[in-house]
Amino acid sequence: MTEQIKTDFDKIVKTSAFSEKDVEQKKIYLNKFLKTGFPTRKLENWKFSDLSQIIKKSIGELSFYNDYSFSNKVDTSIFVEGLEHNKIVFINGRVEKVDFTHEDHDKIEINSDFKFVNRLEHNNSLLSLNNAFSNKCYKITIKKNYSLKKPLVVYHSTNNKIKSKNINLKLEFQLEQNSSLRLIDLFNDGAENNFINIFYNFDLKENAILKNYKIDKLQNKNIRYSYNNIEQDNNSVSETFVLSSGSNFSKNEINCNLKGEYSSAFVNGIFSLNEGQHHEIRTIINHLVENTKSYQLIKSVLGENSKSAYQGKIFVDSKAQKTDGYQLSKAILLDETSEFNAKPELEIYADDVKCSHGSASGSLDENSIFYLMSRGLSYKQSKELLINGFLLDVVEKITDTEIKNLVKNMIGLKE
Amino acid sequence: MDKREKDIEKLKDYKYGFSTDIENIRAPKGLNEDVIKFISNIKKEPKWMLDFRLKAFERFKQLKEPNWQKPKYPKIDYQDLYYYSAPKSMNDKPKSLDELDPKLLETYKKLGIPLQEQARLNGIAVDAVFDSVSVATTFKDELTKQGIIFCSMSEAIQKHPDLVKKYLGTVIPTTDHFFATLNSAVFTDGSFVYIPEGIKCPMELSTYFRINASETGQFERTLIIADKGSYVSYLEGCTAPMRDENQLHAANVELIALDDAEIKYSTVQNWYPGDENGKGGIYNFVTKRGLCKGKNSKISWTQVETGSAITWKYPSCILKGDNSIGEFYSIAITNNHQKADTGTKMIHLGKNTKSKIVSKGISAGFSDMTYRGLVDINSKAKNSSNYTQCDSLLMGNKCGAHTVPYIKNKNLDSNIAHEATTSKISEEQLHYCQQRGLNPEEAVGLIVNGFCKEVLQQLPMEFAVEAQKLVGISLEGSVG
Numbered sequence: 001m002t003e004q005i006k007t008d009f010d011k012i013v014k015t016s017a018f019s020e021k022d023v024e025q026k027k028i029y030l031n032k033f034l035k036t037g038f039p040t041r042k043l044e045n046w047k048f049s050d051l052s053q054i055i056k057k058s059i060g061e062l063s064f065y066n067d068y069s070f071s072n073k074v075d076t077s078i079f080v081e082g083l084e085h086n087k088i089v090f091i092n093g094r095v096e097k098v099d100f101t102h103e104d105h106d107k108i109e110i111n112s113d114f115k116f117v118n119r120l121e122h123n124n125s126l127l128s129l130n131n132a133f134s135n136k137c138y139k140i141t142i143k144k145n146y147s148l149k150k151p152l153v154v155y156h157s158t159n160n161k162i163k164s165k166n167i168n169l170k171l172e173f174q175l176e177q178n179s180s181l182r183l184i185d186l187f188n189d190g191a192e193n194n195f196i197n198i199f200y201n202f203d204l205k206e207n208a209i210l211k212n213y214k215i216d217k218l219q220n221k222n223i224r225y226s227y228n229n230i231e232q233d234n235n236s237v238s239e240t241f242v243l244s245s246g247s248n249f250s251k252n253e254i255n256c257n258l259k260g261e262y263s264s265a266f267v268n269g270i271f272s273l274n275e276g277q278h279h280e281i282r283t284i285i286n287h288l289v290e291n292t293k294s295y296q297l298i299k300s301v302l303g304e305n306s307k308s309a310y311q312g313k314i315f316v317d318s319k320a321q322k323t324d325g326y327q328l329s330k331a332i333l334l335d336e337t338s339e340f341n342a343k344p345e346l347e348i349y350a351d352d353v354k355c356s357h358g359s360a361s362g363s364l365d366e367n368s369i370f371y372l373m374s375r376g377l378s379y380k381q382s383k384e385l386l387i388n389g390f391l392l393d394v395v396e397k398i399t400d401t402e403i404k405n406l407v408k409n410m411i412g413l414k415e
Numbered sequence: 416m417d418k419r420e421k422d423i424e425k426l427k428d429y430k431y432g433f434s435t436d437i438e439n440i441r442a443p444k445g446l447n448e449d450v451i452k453f454i455s456n457i458k459k460e461p462k463w464m465l466d467f468r469l470k471a472f473e474r475f476k477q478l479k480e481p482n483w484q485k486p487k488y489p490k491i492d493y494q495d496l497y498y499y500s501a502p503k504s505m506n507d508k509p510k511s512l513d514e515l516d517p518k519l520l521e522t523y524k525k526l527g528i529p530l531q532e533q534a535r536l537n538g539i540a541v542d543a544v545f546d547s548v549s550v551a552t553t554f555k556d557e558l559t560k561q562g563i564i565f566c567s568m569s570e571a572i573q574k575h576p577d578l579v580k581k582y583l584g585t586v587i588p589t590t591d592h593f594f595a596t597l598n599s600a601v602f603t604d605g606s607f608v609y610i611p612e613g614i615k616c617p618m619e620l621s622t623y624f625r626i627n628a629s630e631t632g633q634f635e636r637t638l639i640i641a642d643k644g645s646y647v648s649y650l651e652g653c654t655a656p657m658r659d660e661n662q663l664h665a666a667n668v669e670l671i672a673l674d675d676a677e678i679k680y681s682t683v684q685n686w687y688p689g690d691e692n693g694k695g696g697i698y699n700f701v702t703k704r705g706l707c708k709g710k711n712s713k714i715s716w717t718q719v720e721t722g723s724a725i726t727w728k729y730p731s732c733i734l735k736g737d738n739s740i741g742e743f744y745s746i747a748i749t750n751n752h753q754k755a756d757t758g759t760k761m762i763h764l765g766k767n768t769k770s771k772i773v774s775k776g777i778s779a780g781f782s783d784m785t786y787r788g789l790v791d792i793n794s795k796a797k798n799s800s801n802y803t804q805c806d807s808l809l810m811g812n813k814c815g816a817h818t819v820p821y822i823k824n825k826n827l828d829s830n831i832a833h834e835a836t837t838s839k840i841s842e843e844q845l846h847y848c849q850q851r852g853l854n855p856e857e858a859v860g861l862i863v864n865g866f867c868k869e870v871l872q873q874l875p876m877e878f879a880v881e882a883q884k885l886v887g888i889s890l891e892g893s894v895g
Contacts, residue, residue, distance in 0.1 A: 351809035362830035
């Protein structure tokens with residue numbers, strides 16, 4: 001891998017117009033990545049999912065070079081119907097379209113040449129990889145007191161021109177005071193066996209509201225890693241919803257720093273997996289000041305040969321009195337070969353807090369099935385009804401009605 | 416200082432902090448093959464035992480000290496320790512208690528351990544381990560009548576080599592982790608219990624561990640075998656003198672329950688925790704593992720952990736036999752600068768296996784407490800279930816309470832439920848108690864005892880009372 005990655009890196013430096021300083025910086029990141037390589041199960045964070053092995057097994061040799069000199073045609077059929085929205089379209093990792101037609105243009109600033117300053121002291125080798133290889137980083141700023149009229153949909157598409165590639169994406173959002181953003185990430189993959197590495201950074205100022213919905217629904221053979229870092233000021237609210245279902249392997253990490261009083265974070269997730277899929281959600285909620293709140297609800301339905309993992313951590317600093325933290329993970333195992341792993345973790349240094357977590361896993365309740373069947377439903381129908389009810393619980397947590405209905409339609413859930 | 420404050424001051428002192436001035440025989444300092452041979456030789460061990468130790472030592476040399484635990488400690492120099500220390504008077508083992516060094520008897524009397532025959536009324540058979548060797552075992556005759564073997568490990572190696580050979584190292588093999596392997600190489604003594612088929616042990620068996628000598632590590636090894644249909648309840652208690660240095664205690668405990676057998680293992684751990692500035696104290700790095708080997712067997716761990724500078728242990732159950740049951744009840748209290756990283760592992764291998772975990776953690780002062788546990792349900796463990804509850808109580812905002820459960824479910828017929836809460840003593844509860852005439856200290860004591868009740872109930876009577884007191888004492892001075 002090392003040889004491949006080095007030649008690919010040189011090729012990119014030659015063909016792209018990076019300044020000398022940028023190249024220097026990127027080299028540092030590359031070396032940092034090379035030192036550790038892809039994470040293995042020896043790292044505590046990757047205990048349940050050995051990425052290095054997964055890449056080796058399902059992709060083999062990765063290639064890191066992507067030719068961004070030509071543009072791809074945007075296939076409009078992927079666009080969401082029945083919902084007016086703004087768009088950012090990524091195809092094979094290249095931004096093909098940025099469209100904010102529904103908004104006041106002086107209220108939104110889009111900087112396509114943003115230098116991603118890495119404030120995070122990190123040991124995340126995938127972030128190093130992203131920093132070394134990502135092409136352009138867009139920074140989107142929502143100005144003071146402005147709420148986007150329509151949601152923003154980010155399309156992550158790939159087409160069959162690429163195979164066994166590593167794609168690195170980065171987006172930076174700044175939400176100024178009293179602003180709000182609804183963001184949907186939609187994954188449409190035409191390509192197979194790629195490793196897609198996505199980093200988002202959100203900076204929420206006072207009273208800002210962020211709602212992020214990540215929808216990975218279409219069956220595909222890619223490996224996906226997505227990392228959200230959310231910084232929150234006073235009174236800000238973040239809501240993250242993850243539908244984890246389509247990719248072969250997917251890991252969503254959400255790191256949330258509640259730095260302002262009365263800020264709150266909500267994370268809700270659904271795993272609906274089948275046939276050899278392996279997904280993970282890892283959350284870290286850092287309660288750093290007084291009176292902050294977090295709530296997490298993760299549910300899994302696991303079919304044949306599938307595996308899901310949830311690692312959730314609530315950290316409460318000694319200053320963060322009056323913290324309210326809650327975590328719940330539930331799983332239904334449908335097959336003898338399915339597996340559920342959880343590590344709900346509390347790390348607490350303040351005494352006047354209310355923190356709890358719960359985790360439960362098991363099979364579908366036979367009594368409930370019997371109840372439904374005795375009322376005339378078939379076994380299959382009863383099972384579906386129970387599973388839908390189980391998952392609906394999480395979908396109902398979506399606070400935006402428009403998007404809630406969209407999600408319900410997408411996964412075929414009816415009330 | 417008024418009287419109450421003085422009382423508190425007095426209670427804060429570690430009651431068992433004295434040391435006994437007694438002549439010792441020690442192995443040369445350091446860890447090498449010669450020291451292991453020295454230990455084996457002085458104990459007149461057969462060759463297979465020495466081979467067992469040397470094999471473990473070979474493996475130990477390749478192992479690295481783990482460092483994933485939450486409480487970090489300064490590096491231990493394993494060459495700067497004495498691995499064997501025994502009271503000189505034990506050189507030729509006394510035949511009866513009358514021949515025992517009076518100083519030793521004195522020590523145990525101070526600790527409140529009934530070694531002498533007049534303490535018979537107490538009805539508990541005690542094996543006392545002083546530094547590296549077992550000094551006395553009481554009630555031997557009565558137990559022998561029933562065919563129960565309760566003696567020191569060294570004696571068992573001499574007198575019951577077949578049993579020892581058959582079971583030693585089957586639950587904690589010589590190829591285990593760093594501290595367990597170190598113990599396999601250098602263990603000095605400990606207790607051995609064998610309960611024959613169908614026998615219910617008529618009394619509580621108990622071992623009392625005492626570290627006395629300085630610069631000494633204590634490495635004892637306990638092996639309990641409950642044969643088919645038998646039952647035994649076993650207790651252990653521990654204390655050590657107050658010293659400025661940190662002392663290492665790395666014991667191995669192996670439990671084996673055959674078909675329909677039940678073992679109940681209770682620990683009241685009160686090693687010296689260090690002074691209020693965190694100086695000195697015992698590093699309690701113990702490996703405890705029980706194997707439910709037979710059908711319908713049951714192993715239950717109960718622990719009250721109030722002592723040690725650092726406690727780092729996970730009493731575990733391997734539920735191999737069908738319908739076997741594993742239980743873990745724990746109270747861990749840390750105060751001042753104490754640190755604890757403790758919990759359990761429940762590994763479900765057999766069908767219809769059940770496990771229950773109840774853990775109560777209380778941290779006060781500058782201490783740090785971690786519950787770390789694993790529940791692993793194997794794909795063959797059909798119809799098994801686990802229930803876990805871990806609650807933490809925090810007193811003040813200088814301390815920490817953490818919960819790190821690992822949950823692995825590979826079986827669709829199995830259920831796992833896990834709950835955890837963290838809170839502090841509520842103002843309302845305190846107010847209620849104080850209104851009724853309790854002072855704040857008493858109120859806290861009462862509430863904490865209520866918080867721990869579920870676990871205290873699991874202890875045998877005599878120890879429950881002692882543990883309850885211990886819970887109160889450990890938290891003295893932490894209210895405010």
